[in-house]
Amino acid sequence: MHKTVLLHESVDALNLTKGGIYVDCTAGAGGHTEEIVKRMNDQVKVIGLDLDEDALKRSEERIKNTNLKSDVLWRLSNFRNFDSVLSEEKIEKVDGFLLDLGFSSYQIEDSGRGFSFLRDEPLEMTLQKTAGPADITAKMIVNEWSEESIANIIYGYGNERFSRRIAREIVSVREKELIETTSQLVGIIENAVPFFYRKGRIHPATKTFQALRIAVNDELGALEEFLEKSFDFLNQDGRIAIISFHSLEDRIVKNFFRKKKDEKEGVLVVKKPIVPKDEELKENPRSRSAKLRIIQKK
Numbered sequence: 120m121h122k123t124v125l126l127h128e129s130v131d132a133l134n135l136t137k138g139g140i141y142v143d144c145t146a147g148a149g150g151h152t153e154e155i156v157k158r159m160n161d162q163v164k165v166i167g168l169d170l171d172e173d174a175l176k177r178s179e180e181r182i183k184n185t186n187l188k189s190d191v192l193w194r195l196s197n198f199r200n201f202d203s204v205l206s207e208e209k210i211e212k213v214d215g216f217l218l219d220l221g222f223s224s225y226q227i228e229d230s231g232r233g234f235s236f237l238r239d240e241p242l243e244m245t246l247q248k249t250a251g252p253a254d255i256t257a258k259m260i261v262n263e264w265s266e267e268s269i270a271n272i273i274y275g276y277g278n279e280r281f282s283r284r285i286a287r288e289i290v291s292v293r294e295k296e297l298i299e300t301t302s303q304l305v306g307i308i309e310n311a312v313p314f315f316y317r318k319g320r321i322h323p324a325t326k327t328f329q330a331l332r333i334a335v336n337d338e339l340g341a342l343e344e345f346l347e348k349s350f351d352f353l354n355q356d357g358r359i360a361i362i363s364f365h366s367l368e369d370r371i372v373k374n375f376f377r378k379k380k381d382e383k384e385g386v387l388v389v390k391k392p393i394v395p396k397d398e399e400l401k402e403n404p405r406s407r408s409a410k411l412r413i414i415q416k417k
């Protein structure tokens with residue numbers, strides 16, 4: 120079961136008001152939307168987006184099971200394209216956007232798409248269930264991209280200090296065989312890094328896997344594109360609440376919110392990001408890197 124992070128804090132952040140329209144940009148397991156529906160029933164409209172169709176099905180089922188009155192639309196879409204969904208629904212402005220970035224526990228545990236270095240799965244790492252012909256997969260990156268590009272990704276998105284050694288080992292192995300599975304990649308990483316690192320506190324593949332996932336899904340590009348468009352679609356006093364899980368995402372959110380504040384278009388609802396309390400950290404270790412930032416449109 121996916122445990123929703125900063126559940127109450129992030130729904131409080133939306134400042135829900137009767138008649139409002141809210142976009143849950145990362146439906147996931149429906150945890151945040153469920154909380155909105157529990158508080159407001161069908162007095163607000165929610166549009167739930169996800170690019171994983173299983174996430175949408177799961178979320179829809181969850182809201183049905185509450186037996187509460189609700190007004191929720193589920194749409195399969197990247198949140199970078201939220202404007203297309205709104206225009207299809209003939210909605211010009213909304214009162215809040217909520218983003219709970221990254222991936223859900225279901226995607227790690229059940230998707231079979233290679234998010235976990237602890238499982239032997241095909242190296243896909245696409246957040247969407249079925250990758251289209253134009254979509255990049257982790258398998259494509261490790262087998263087709265240049266050694267330098269691979270090293271740059273692993274360093275830039277994973278902050279992996281052994282990025283060059285890992286990229287070199289990937290290229291040397293792929294000359295002999297296609298790299299198709301997570302187990303192959305884990306073996307390559309273990310061979311490339313020094314002994315002490317292999318036996319360190321975190322699994323030696325952690326950072327490389329994070330980096331590949333970010334690259335495959337263009338996660339930072341999607342966030343930037345979303346932010347650039349978001350303000351034009353917010354009503355006055357509308358809010359954006361974003362939970363990020365690593366410093367690259369958080370920096371993008373922080374800088375964008377600061378820019379809107381400096382341009383006098385927005386007000387920071389909290390100066391410092393909200394982080395999980397001890398109790399949540401104890402119950403859900405995944406929440407340890409979460410940061411919630413909130414801005415309100417002037």
Ligand SMILES: C[S@@+](CC[C@H](N)C(=O)[O-])C[C@H]1O[C@@H](n2cnc3c(N)ncnc32)[C@H](O)[C@@H]1O
Nearest residue numbers: 123145147148149150151169170197198219221
């Ligand atoms: C952390 S989970 C959200 C969990 C959800 N808030 C809950 O409480 O159940 C993140 C979800 O966002 C989705 N996601 C990530 N990037 C996305 C994007 N650019 N567009 C749409 N969905 C995205 C993932 O597929 C995943 O289902």
